Amino acid sequence: MPINTVGRFEVKYLQVVSEEGILDSALAPALSDTEIRKFYEAIILARTFNGRALSLQREGRIGTYASILGQEGSQVGSALALAKDDWVFPSFRETAVFLSLGYPLHLMIRYWMGDERGMKVPEGVNIFPMSVPVGTQIPHAAGAAMAMRIRGDKRAAAVYFGDGGSSRGDFHEALNIAGVFRAPVIFLCQNNQWAISVPRSKQTRAGTIAQRAIGYGIEGLQVDGNDVIAVYKAMKDALERAKAGDGPTLIECVTYRLDDHTTADDASRYRASEEVESWKKKEPLIRLRLLMEKKGILAKDYEDSVLKEAEAAVDRAVQEAEAMAAPDPADILNYTNAALTGRQKKEMKDLGWRK
Amino acid sequence: MAKTNIVQAINQALTEEMERDKDVVILGEDVGRDGGVFRVTEGLLDKFGPDRVMDTPLAELGILGAAVGMAAYGLKPVVEIQFMGFIYSALEQVFSHAARVRARSRGRFGCQLVVRTPYGIGIKAPELHSESAEALFCHMPGVKVVVPSTPLNAKGLMLSAIRDPDPVIFLEPSRLYRAVKSELSEGGAAMPLGKADIYQEGKDITVVAWGTMLHRAAEASEGFDCEIIDLMTLKPFDEEAILASVKKTGRLVVVHEATRMCGLGAEIAAFAAEEAMMHLKSPVIRVAGPDAVTPMARLEDAYMPDAARIKRAYETVMEY
Numbered sequence: 001m002p003i004n005t006v007g008r009f010e011v012k013y014l015q016v017v018s019e020e021g022i023l024d025s026a027l028a029p030a031l032s033d034t035e036i037r038k039f040y041e042a043i044i045l046a047r048t049f050n051g052r053a054l055s056l057q058r059e060g061r062i063g064t065y066a067s068i069l070g071q072e073g074s075q076v077g078s079a080l081a082l083a084k085d086d087w088v089f090p091s092f093r094e095t096a097v098f099l100s101l102g103y104p105l106h107l108m109i110r111y112w113m114g115d116e117r118g119m120k121v122p123e124g125v126n127i128f129p130m131s132v133p134v135g136t137q138i139p140h141a142a143g144a145a146m147a148m149r150i151r152g153d154k155r156a157a158a159v160y161f162g163d164g165g166s167s168r169g170d171f172h173e174a175l176n177i178a179g180v181f182r183a184p185v186i187f188l189c190q191n192n193q194w195a196i197s198v199p200r201s202k203q204t205r206a207g208t209i210a211q212r213a214i215g216y217g218i219e220g221l222q223v224d225g226n227d228v229i230a231v232y233k234a235m236k237d238a239l240e241r242a243k244a245g246d247g248p249t250l251i252e253c254v255t256y257r258l259d260d261h262t263t264a265d266d267a268s269r270y271r272a273s274e275e276v277e278s279w280k281k282k283e284p285l286i287r288l289r290l291l292m293e294k295k296g297i298l299a300k301d302y303e304d305s306v307l308k309e310a311e312a313a314v315d316r317a318v319q320e321a322e323a324m325a326a327p328d329p330a331d332i333l334n335y336t337n338a339a340l341t342g343r344q345k346k347e348m349k350d351l352g353w354r355k
Numbered sequence: 356m357a358k359t360n361i362v363q364a365i366n367q368a369l370t371e372e373m374e375r376d377k378d379v380v381i382l383g384e385d386v387g388r389d390g391g392v393f394r395v396t397e398g399l400l401d402k403f404g405p406d407r408v409m410d411t412p413l414a415e416l417g418i419l420g421a422a423v424g425m426a427a428y429g430l431k432p433v434v435e436i437q438f439m440g441f442i443y444s445a446l447e448q449v450f451s452h453a454a455r456v457r458a459r460s461r462g463r464f465g466c467q468l469v470v471r472t473p474y475g476i477g478i479k480a481p482e483l484h485s486e487s488a489e490a491l492f493c494h495m496p497g498v499k500v501v502v503p504s505t506p507l508n509a510k511g512l513m514l515s516a517i518r519d520p521d522p523v524i525f526l527e528p529s530r531l532y533r534a535v536k537s538e539l540s541e542g543g544a545a546m547p548l549g550k551a552d553i554y555q556e557g558k559d560i561t562v563v564a565w566g567t568m569l570h571r572a573a574e575a576s577e578g579f580d581c582e583i584i585d586l587m588t589l590k591p592f593d594e595e596a597i598l599a600s601v602k603k604t605g606r607l608v609v610v611h612e613a614t615r616m617c618g619l620g621a622e623i624a625a626f627a628a629e630e631a632m633m634h635l636k637s638p639v640i641r642v643a644g645p646d647a648v649t650p651m652a653r654l655e656d657a658y659m660p661d662a663a664r665i666k667r668a669y670e671t672v673m674e675y
Contacts, residue, residue, distance in 0.1 A: 087428070119460050120460055129459045139417050139419075140421070140427065142417070142420070144425065146425060147428035147429070170417070173417025174420060177414060181409070335461055336497050342595070343591055
């Protein structure tokens, strides 16, 4: 009896702007110069914030911080594709996602200072508080998307995680459930090549993370994560499918974590500087600048003013964050349950926290 | 009026609450067409459709995680975990997320969900179908823990659990599902969480118990003047009811089938020591499971506190 082939699969890779800054006009989404400038401005803001956060950490003004340097293309491109009423479920390394969606900068700083009020997401901003345990937020997005479908809301949920997170059961159970319920959810994996010290090759024997989608019967593709335009296009297409009822998509953004895992890490212990240098040449801002130069939309005074504005915004945010009154110890108890229990009231009194 | 068992009582509560509030949805394994392995959700799929009664893939972590996301979006999911022993893979979703979302977001998001699961020993089921791990959840700030003991309180507590803005772990004693019956009216009232019930009044011994052990403790009380408190909500438990009773009787026995080591009995005993030491005439005694994994069918009777063991505890405290 012949052995039949019962399935045949392929994994697509999307790049829209080459490393030389040449745009593939057949693949490129329709983007005005203003929209392209928005990518640039968002990357500059995020990078400025990120640099300042690293300085603040060294000065002891904030706690441990997870740098996003090198991942701005994946974060900005995907975040700017979202509609205002879509929902986002971030990990702890998504500064550019938060800022691109209008998250108040001073709250972001306050969070990294170790103050929960920094994750009191303003009303109207649909970002779930960042998740510290890796990958555990992935099923949340599947569930929120199921809820959107149940209510008939034309929205989608997007969840951010990394190559390390894709090894967790949470990832697999979430993709599976989302597939079964055709939930409008985008699983955005930033494959930044390193989960602290463990390289991508040791996370999975699979050639790509994108191909994991095949096992769950959902769409999946690999994207040049340092090509902000390609990420934007992949995300836009995925959102459109999701909202049309065509189910989830897994997007693997191939990118690189140029900095240490966090300020508490020393990446020189486990990876070669040659590797880092080679990725530095491919980082997303270089690519976008080449494109904008070719289009003639990157004048020196524009560049200067974007940087100046970003620096001013971050300055203001630091001031505002540091001027905030100290958090109230009573809030430790106040926000554990919706209302204080009898035990908690007594503890509040015993600890002298009751005003 | 027809007599109702606990399975039917919870089914009634789910039905009434789903009729009242369209945000209430059910998800879990076999909860749809099959009506759940104990039939608690029987008929709900036909009544409310597959958008509100969801048969999920076999994935406890994914189910709980998805429920956290649904709750964030504004639905009120009622999750069924088929047996308590299967919740362990999903503990991270309960502990690291459901219990913490409110604190983490300083109240911007909550996590209004109920996790229902058959609980406890006594139905001669396979391994890990008889766990009583309530103390794990009682230890975790941010969640509430409820154990009903009769159809009446099962219904009333379930109505409150669904309406409660915090995540509630609702542990259904599988041994009692069809063993206890009471008359139940439709549209019955919700019973507040955090309030115990004086199941039996008495003067000499305060007995605190819940679920299956409540009935055992009552059985064993013949010949003693026991005041039996059905705790019902294990967290936050009704400190006032215990205190008032202990002040009256001067003796306290806590009965639970879960292992004694760091079981809820330890907390209740410590509470009595801190708050009522001067009223106690005897040591506080716990009747509980040994420090051993829950055995399979052939040994479950040996593991479970029986009337004789409970009686011995009553005798011991009465020696003082």
